[in-house]
Amino acid sequence: MEQLVLTSVRRQEAKLVVPAKLIPRVHLQLSDIDDQEGLRVQIPFINFYSAGSHFMQSDRVDPVKVIREALSKALVFYYPLAGRLREGPGRKLIVDCTGELGILFVEADADVTLKELGVPLQPPFPYLEHLLHDVPGSDGILGCPLLLIQVTRFMCGGFVVACRFNHTMCDGIGLAQFLTAVGELARGRRKPSVQPVWERNLLNARDPPRVTCTHREYDELDVDGGAPLEDLVHRSFFFGSAELEALRQQLGRRRHRRCKSFDLMTACIWRCRTIALGLEPNEDVHVLFPVNARNKYKPFLPTGYYGNSIAFPTAITTAGMLCTQPLDYALKLVMEAKEDVTEEYMRSMTDLMVLRGRPPFLGARSFFVSDLRRIGFGDVDFGWGKACYAGIARSGFGVLHSQVMRLYSYYASGKNDKDEDGSLFLLSLPPTAMKVFEDQLQLLLNHGYHILSTL
Template sequence: MASSSSPLVFSVKRCDPEFVRPTNPTPRELKQLSDIDDQEGLRFQIPVIMFYPNNPLMKGKDPVKVIREALGKALVYYYPFAGRLIEGDNRKLMVDCTGEGVLFIEADADTTLENLGDAIQPMCPCFEELLYDVPGSGGILGSPVVLIQVTRLRCGGFIFALRLNHTMSGIPGLVQFLNAISEMAQGLSVPSLLPIWQRELLNARNPPRITCIHHEYEEVTNTKGTLMAMDENNLVHRSFFFGPKEIRALRNRLPASLGASTTFEVLTACVWRCRTIAFAVDPDEVVRIICSISMRGKRGFELPPGYYGNAVVTPASITKAGMLCKNPLEYAVRLVKKAKAEMSQEYVKSVADLMVIKGRPSFMHPGNYMVADVTRDGSGEIDFGWGKPVYSGLARAISIISFCARFRNSKGEEGNVIPICLPPPVMERFEQEIKKMTKEEEPVRLITSKL
């Protein structure tokens, strides 16, 4: 069920990094991000990877050349991606649209898609080879907003890897940009969906006022000393596949009285509960589950088609660790549902106002854990001319953030994969807890308690 992150043995030959700039002149201006975009919790890089097989119909075509040229054309419309972020008063982020360009790397690997095998999934153990961390390129301010590496494979396929400054866009906005590149690669001169900036739509009110409870941004009081701040350099990375059998086992643990639950809710509850048990958190410590909830396409949110900024909020539910760990799965599922139910127009406005009032705080606290649903992110449809990727999406999790993606395992089973990173001894306990939870057995009853 869990897949290891042991290193693969192959070499990658890279050309020197270069900047790809818009092919036509673009406006030189300052463009403010929204008050949802520039919060502290989004000031990190999103890693994405896509694996493309060989397509005999594209014989003689070079994916590096095709994508590089299409990127330059797409940047005429998405020119803020070619700029650099700067910070103003009250830590307000703005894009200086300098046209300096996206950082691009051409590479070749002496391997094939077939040889990569189980590496074609989140937590790809060879990711550092497939997206070189160019020195000085990974900052939030003054650094390239996007880094891309296209790596040719011996089989004729290729790998497209990317790193994005999260404050500029989330996954939906990134997919919109990549779709524009793919359309340019296949001959269009104008994207079918034109980009819209309008970040002011998600700015704070005047005057700002906090009208909702936002547990995700609360300062953590680690009274027992068991809530661990994880060292990113000392973590084990694993991906956990939940196929029909595992999901059925989890659903069998839930009583009919709970009502309908989505697969995402059930898996998030399971992983959060097992993770908390594995950390051996003191029973009296408060822990939180955070759900990343999109406002796109929801009634009451006036975001126009083409808007490519961040459009999510991250409501949380809280409980004491002891209650989460001793209660059956139903208890955790109810808490996940409760967090999702916080989403509303007023909640979004309150988050934007909180950012301005409290100096753009972070939700990246020990005791917090987030799972993002990317099962319908659209990245699997991105076609640069070689067809659809065999895997496309986020490349890995980070300390307190995991995600749930659709995945077909090596046996051909369709299911969901959730990557997670934990300290080595915690990971061992986590794997054991997951095995217990996904073992089919009789349903269990909820211990009566107050959420």
């Protein structure tokens, strides 16, 4: 079903939601992982909810009111999210917490039903700007609200909760933890089941700092800024059990066939994307991906820690090798990069941030992909049940570092038009490159189907 271009949204003026009770007036430093250059971005997420037969379903129950009150209660526990960031010496980020600040909240109504937005719901959502209003002056990193949330009611009784968050304050797991707490409070709990833990000092550099591992993800930026954002097209691609099995059948080594879906899809997409970009055979190509490091530390980080605890291991080869070798080759590089992440790797990365002034990630030629399928967004329940779609709103967020445009791709959970569960891959590319990518991906999948049909 073709998605509706949503235009009939009536928004009220954005307002601040402040903590429901007095909070500590403090100045808190972020960790040396939090405040790196590559995380100084704002990223939008979106959750769609239908008007199901849940205990909140009633003509007298307004999701806007319920969620706004729950946010106010949640900020008592997560009060740093109501603050504002500033820089200290050496660009160190500090969050100022005062009782007068809060997060931005927008109430809205749309003259459509949830079904009119598309079946199944799949990003990219062309109407995102209507469901998540870019409040003027709110999109900076310093001195701006750390969260912007818009709740939009639909005519059918469903609604959407869209939010934009400052990545320096938390990673995806941390944001999902906060939203889960909001949902619990909306459903009547007095406090979150998981208590938030700040303790950003746990992920600060050692004294003295020392880099003991190789961190190619922070190599010098390339000078090619890539395609302007307005020249990009945005697509999502579905990988279900059939697609994954078709790819597994192409793996020469049987032990590789037991690999995780992330590794297999990333190897496949990295190869197809590199071919689509038409790079020279001797040009280096990289794939970077966040890895949750909470269980890499000994002891593990405390339950409830909601700061950034992620590494960005990197696989590197040449375009010629990646595009001419069997799929096993790319898969092996991805799997080995993940294995690099240890506690020593994390400590070394943190020390590098301090020694090199918090450098940005590799440049525009790099393929940066993040897996958001299992971090909890789909379980967020404000009283109307789980979301129809939950996760990233679209790919292709541009971040300009020294005239280099950074683009991000994502995996999200979703369904296809046959109502089958699977993974959605969100990608942004120039139009010509996107057509080549689609053709290359179909070739890989069809080759796998051909193998299956001859077994």
